[in-house]
Amino acid sequence: xxxxxxxxxxxxxxxxxxxxxxxxxxxxxxxxxxxxxxxxxxxxxxxxxxxxxxxxxxxxxxxxxxxxxxxxxxxxxxxxxxxxxxxxxxxxxxxxxxxxxxxxxxxxxxxxxxxxxxxxxxxxxxxxxxxxxxxxxxxxxxxxxxxxxxxxxxxxxxxxxxxxxxxxxxxxxxxxxxxxxxxxxxxxxxxxxxxxxxxxxxxxxxxxxxxxxxxxxxxxxxxxxxxxxxx
Numbered sequence: 351x352x353x354x355x356x357x358x359x360x361x362x363x364x365x366x367x368x369x370x371x372x373x374x375x376x377x378x379x380x381x382x383x384x385x386x387x388x389x390x391x392x393x394x395x396x397x398x399x400x401x402x403x404x405x406x407x408x409x410x411x412x413x414x415x416x417x418x419x420x421x422x423x424x425x426x427x428x429x430x431x432x433x434x435x436x437x438x439x440x441x442x443x444x445x446x447x448x449x450x451x452x453x454x455x456x457x458x459x460x461x462x463x464x465x466x467x468x469x470x471x472x473x474x475x476x477x478x479x480x481x482x483x484x485x486x487x488x489x490x491x492x493x494x495x496x497x498x499x500x501x502x503x504x505x506x507x508x509x510x511x512x513x514x515x516x517x518x519x520x521x522x523x524x525x526x527x528x529x530x531x532x533x534x535x536x537x538x539x540x541x542x543x544x545x546x547x548x549x550x551x552x553x554x555x556x557x558x559x560x561x562x563x564x565x566x567x568x569x570x571x572x573x574x575x576x577x578x579x580x581x
Contacts, residue, residue, distance in 0.1 A: 410523050410548065414523075414550060415451075415550065416551060422446040422447075430492070433490050440475070441460060454479040454480050454482065455477050456478050457475075458477055459473075460476075462476045471506070479523075482520060483518075484522055485515055487510065488526075489502065491529070495526060496535065497535055503525075507524040525550055531549055
């Protein structure tokens with residue numbers, strides 16, 4: 351945030367955490383002098399309630415991180431890991447994983463079995479988010495995201511919609527959590543416009559300064575390519 355005053359900056363940080371604001375909500379409150387209005391108001395709750403009236407509720411894209419930093423798994427020797435190892439490491443550190451996922455997540459199941467005409471399928475991880483009021487399915491992948499992974503998650507989400515979620519639940523969300531992401535596959539798949547399917551990258555360890563520079567350069571190049579294509 352481009353707020354020089356440390357006290358005001360910390361205020362907005364705390365409000366973001368407490369209210370689970372999206373970036374748009376944060377920008378709106380800064381531009382409308384939310385901090386100053388809170389100080390000047392005799393009824394601070396009225397000012398706090400304004401954001402609920404002016405902005406739509408929290409959406410899935412506001413709550414899903416990308417990337418997820420999972421250095422707490424302890425997989426730091428830079429070797430190739432299996433999906434089973436990643437899943438076990440997450441379950442061994444479930445509390446830390448819940449904190450990384452963000453506000454509102456509660457654990458439901460590991461290797462959730464669903465059956466379709468005698469065939470059994472297993473969803474790696476199932477959570478429920480009490481803010482979004484929906485089930486969130488997570489499929490762990492080692493390596494690049496593929497179109498088969500997307501199709502599999504699409505099936506899981508559709509099954510939950512028909513067979514498991516209740517009428518009071520919001521639409522089920524599916525997240526494919528992979529160590530690498532194929533941007534072309536994302537662009538030309540249902541992930542591009544879906545409100546229920548998401549792809550996110552996970553980092554098994556904190557990147558080095560050099561790795562961060564390379565990633566930022568790659569992101570800039572992708573943005574430039576996208577702009578040139580649109581022109």
